[in-house]
Amino acid sequence: MAFEGLADRLQSTIKKMTGKGKVSEQDVKVMAREVRLALLEADVNFKVVKEFVNKIRERAVGSEVMESLTPGQQVIKIVKEELTALMGGEQSKIAVADRPPTVIMMIGLQGAGKTTTTGKLANLLRKKHNRKPLLVAADIYRPAAIDQLKTVGKQLNIPVFEKGTEANPVDIANEAIEYAKAEHLDYVIIDTAGRLHVDTDLMDELNQIKTSVTPDEIFLVVDAMTGQDAVNVAENFDQQLNVTGVVLTKLDGDTRGGAALSIKAVTNKPIKFIGMGEKLDQLEDFHPERMASRILGMGDVLTLIEKAEATIDEKKAKELEEKMRSASFDFDDFLEQMEQVKSMGPLDELLGMLPGANKMKGLKNVQLDDKQLVHVEAIIKSMTKQERQDPNLMNSSRKRRIAKGSGRPIAEVNRLIKQFNEMRKMMKQMSGMQGGKKGKRRKGFNFPMM
Amino acid sequence: MSFFKKLKEKFSSTSENKQSSEKYQSGLEKTRQSFSSKLNDLMARYRKVDEDFFEELEEVLISADVGVNTVMELVEELEMEVKRQNIKESDQLKEVISEKLVAIYMDENESIPTLNIQEDELSVILFVGVNGVGKTTTIGKLAYKLKQEGKKVMLVAGDTFRAGAIEQLDVWGERVGVEVIKQSSGSDPAAVVYDGIQAAKSRGADVLICDTAGRLQNKVNLMNELSKVNRVIEREIPGAPHEVLLVLDATTGQNALSQAKVFSEATNVSGIVLTKLDGTAKGGIVLAIRKELNIPVKLVGLGEQMTDLQVFDPNAFVYGLFSDLIDAEAD
Numbered sequence: 001m002a003f004e005g006l007a008d009r010l011q012s013t014i015k016k017m018t019g020k021g022k023v024s025e026q027d028v029k030v031m032a033r034e035v036r037l038a039l040l041e042a043d044v045n046f047k048v049v050k051e052f053v054n055k056i057r058e059r060a061v062g063s064e065v066m067e068s069l070t071p072g073q074q075v076i077k078i079v080k081e082e083l084t085a086l087m088g089g090e091q092s093k094i095a096v097a098d099r100p101p102t103v104i105m106m107i108g109l110q111g112a113g114k115t116t117t118t119g120k121l122a123n124l125l126r127k128k129h130n131r132k133p134l135l136v137a138a139d140i141y142r143p144a145a146i147d148q149l150k151t152v153g154k155q156l157n158i159p160v161f162e163k164g165t166e167a168n169p170v171d172i173a174n175e176a177i178e179y180a181k182a183e184h185l186d187y188v189i190i191d192t193a194g195r196l197h198v199d200t201d202l203m204d205e206l207n208q209i210k211t212s213v214t215p216d217e218i219f220l221v222v223d224a225m226t227g228q229d230a231v232n233v234a235e236n237f238d239q240q241l242n243v244t245g246v247v248l249t250k251l252d253g254d255t256r257g258g259a260a261l262s263i264k265a266v267t268n269k270p271i272k273f274i275g276m277g278e279k280l281d282q283l284e285d286f287h288p289e290r291m292a293s294r295i296l297g298m299g300d301v302l303t304l305i306e307k308a309e310a311t312i313d314e315k316k317a318k319e320l321e322e323k324m325r326s327a328s329f330d331f332d333d334f335l336e337q338m339e340q341v342k343s344m345g346p347l348d349e350l351l352g353m354l355p356g357a358n359k360m361k362g363l364k365n366v367q368l369d370d371k372q373l374v375h376v377e378a379i380i381k382s383m384t385k386q387e388r389q390d391p392n393l394m395n396s397s398r399k400r401r402i403a404k405g406s407g408r409p410i411a412e413v414n415r416l417i418k419q420f421n422e423m424r425k426m427m428k429q430m431s432g433m434q435g436g437k438k439g440k441r442r443k444g445f446n447f448p449m450m
Numbered sequence: 451m452s453f454f455k456k457l458k459e460k461f462s463s464t465s466e467n468k469q470s471s472e473k474y475q476s477g478l479e480k481t482r483q484s485f486s487s488k489l490n491d492l493m494a495r496y497r498k499v500d501e502d503f504f505e506e507l508e509e510v511l512i513s514a515d516v517g518v519n520t521v522m523e524l525v526e527e528l529e530m531e532v533k534r535q536n537i538k539e540s541d542q543l544k545e546v547i548s549e550k551l552v553a554i555y556m557d558e559n560e561s562i563p564t565l566n567i568q569e570d571e572l573s574v575i576l577f578v579g580v581n582g583v584g585k586t587t588t589i590g591k592l593a594y595k596l597k598q599e600g601k602k603v604m605l606v607a608g609d610t611f612r613a614g615a616i617e618q619l620d621v622w623g624e625r626v627g628v629e630v631i632k633q634s635s636g637s638d639p640a641a642v643v644y645d646g647i648q649a650a651k652s653r654g655a656d657v658l659i660c661d662t663a664g665r666l667q668n669k670v671n672l673m674n675e676l677s678k679v680n681r682v683i684e685r686e687i688p689g690a691p692h693e694v695l696l697v698l699d700a701t702t703g704q705n706a707l708s709q710a711k712v713f714s715e716a717t718n719v720s721g722i723v724l725t726k727l728d729g730t731a732k733g734g735i736v737l738a739i740r741k742e743l744n745i746p747v748k749l750v751g752l753g754e755q756m757t758d759l760q761v762f763d764p765n766a767f768v769y770g771l772f773s774d775l776i777d778a779e780a781d
Contacts, residue, residue, distance in 0.1 A: 041518045043703035046509045110726065111582030111699060115614075143590075143621030148614025151635075155613070196728065223582060227515040227703025227735070250581060253666035255705040278581070278611070 032057045042256030042295045045231045048265040087288035095216040100186040108221035110194030113249035118191040119152035120283035134185040136176040137162035138169040139193035197236035218243045224251045230259035231266045238267045249275035331388035378406040493540045517738025563746040566692045574658045574690040579697035581664030584725040590622030591759035601656040606646030607632035608639045611663040640682045647686045667712035680717045700727045706735045721748035
């Protein structure tokens with residue numbers, strides 16, 4: 001299952017034709033095929049792909065690519081631009097009703113993540129917009145769906161309106177709004193039951209709720225892993241209910257998420273939020289450009305850089321770089337750098353944003369356990385000042401002491417020292433390469449132990 | 451005898467076959483309609499077999515989520531076949547296409563994959579999968595099915611993470627009339643499963659079905675947790691778990707392959723349950739999984755009713771996919 005990113009694919013295609021000097025129309029055709037495959041592999045709907053590739057081909061045949069010295073990059077650039085444009089501007093606004101409460105309906109297939117998203121959305125409204133939301137349990141069909149929403153409400157300390165499984169969802173929704181008015185709550189988020197878009201009875205029910213409560217927003221919740229069927233689902237729900245926005249869930253997985261593109265292209269409805277984890281604060285704004293990179297398998301470098309910039313102190317980074325170059329990097333620096341990385345978020349999440357990280361063989365076996373970081377920290381902190389500054393001091397009695405002090409097995413201490421020494425060696429080599437091809441490394445942006 | 455005739459004959463020969471293929475046909479209504487009509491449509495539009503024809507054929511297959519790699523290989527094989535047999539007109543290709551597709555899944559000697567359930571001792575079935583694929587619901591349906599077959603079934607609420615998951619399994623336990631072993635939310639799933647095994651042993655259950663929390667396959671910690679659950683089962687009962695069933699949502703795209711691969715690394719996935727195959731779900735991913743990973747699909751969910759869990763019959767599935775074509779040809 002070789003999920004090569006588009007960048008890799010194009011790179012290898014172009015390698016085959018370098019030396020030709022100019023790019024021919026035939027070459028463009030070959031490149032267009034690569035773009036097509038990359039998008040199909042990302043689960044973008046084939047109809048959307050077809051249209052898209054035609055557009056790319058037209059632009060690529062033009063002077064932009066043909067006369068460029070780096071046709072590969074040029075194609076990627078065009079593809080990314082077009083993708084970003086297609087996915088629209090940033091859209092994370094939520095409607096506000098003239099007279100509260102604002103009513104939001106959450107709809108979608110079974111298992112898309114409606115209930116979790118309902119909770120996340122309420123949390124976001126309260127935290128970011130300072131609102132007072134009410135959760136409404138209108139899923140009377142799935143066993144324990146109401147319990148689930150109640151538990152979520154309890155975790156967030158946000159009220160949940162429910163009437164058990166015997167009541168009619170339309171009545172539940174109406175009474176919930178009355179309740180919100182009485183309690184001065186300004187947002188009502190209705191969690192509806194998951195349903196197939198071809199299930200006419202249940203689709204009718206949604207329509208009845210819609211007519212009865214006239215929601216200000218209807219959010220379609222879609223699993224980012226959805227395949228070719230995503231367009232049919234989105235089209236059907238949109239035709240029958242006229243959705244106002246889309247929430248894409250489970251994007252913290254390793255799916256390329258081509259569904260995002262398909263849905264946008266077919267319904268032209270904005271993707272408002274993305275679900276990035278199981279915790280209730282992991283609902284994020286949608287960034288078209290980042291999604292474009294992801295679909296192309298180029299990794300979410302932007303998010304990563306942003307996170308790094310937010311946490312890494314420029315001055316410290318500079319100092320560190322100096323030290324790396326002069327190979328005087330010691331365990332103290334190692335520790336410091338590690339803490340910076342740690343403050344950026346869970347490691348596996350960070351790694352997921354790196355381009356190609358998913359398929360890198362070497363990384364497959366790296367256990368990205370945040371606990372290991374704690375262990376490393378304990379080991380380093382059990383070293384004396386001198387030992388940290390001069391790793392060459394290490395002998396077996398010192399290692400034994402460190403092992404005892406940190407409560408870690410001596411083998412682990414040995415491994416860390418070995419890794420550290422290797423890293424130092426690598427830094428030395430890299431600093432010799434500065435200005436060369438890899439000269440454009442971001443400052444202070446080297447992961448320890450990887 | 452033509453290939454289509456053979457297929458048709460095979461399915462009308464026994465009444466049992468016929469019954470199961472009828473169920474598939476209704477469950478797969480949407481898939482079937484779109485798939486065969488698209489194929490027919492393609493044949494009608496392209497009298498000649500050329501490059502454009504193959505590109506559209508690729509699209510028909512991809513639109514059924516057959517999987518890009520599988521499709522590319524298949525089309526390459528077809529292109530070779532066309533050259534070899536000197537096929538010029540698309541009509542002649544219809545049978546070859548179906549034959550190739552069927553060949554991925556059908557094996558003359560292959561029997562319908564059954565669940566590995568022991569006769570006189572406790573069998574443990576572990577359910578794994580990503581979030582929202584329908585693990586708990588499938589467990590409920592399977593418990594019902596096994597109970598109907600006269601087995602004493604017990605369930606373990608191993609999803610201690612998702613809000614409402616334990617309650618959900620509890621409701622199913624009540625509906626079906628089987629006991630559910632559970633602890634409070636947030637407790638260690640391996641410990642709950644351990645309890646379940648002890649309880650099942652002491653109460654002389656035939657089958658113990660373990661639910662686990664949905665997890666995305668790229669979360670290393672959660673996958674490690676799953677391996678631990680698996681190890682606990684292995685340790686307590688030699689030869690267990692007798693089945694590790696990976697539940698896949700039929701609407702999932704290419705990511706299903708990644709799921710199958712990574713979950714197989716963490717546990718010893720012995721079979722796949724394909725859920726939500728009713729809807730407009732394509733189910734083409736069955737072919738891709740078969741071709742690329744060789745894990746058998748053992749059960750399919752064809753609806754929301756307690757009785758809507760079916761043993762997967764690959765022959766009936768393929769027959770269902772092509773039945774329109776087959777009928778038209780064979781008549």
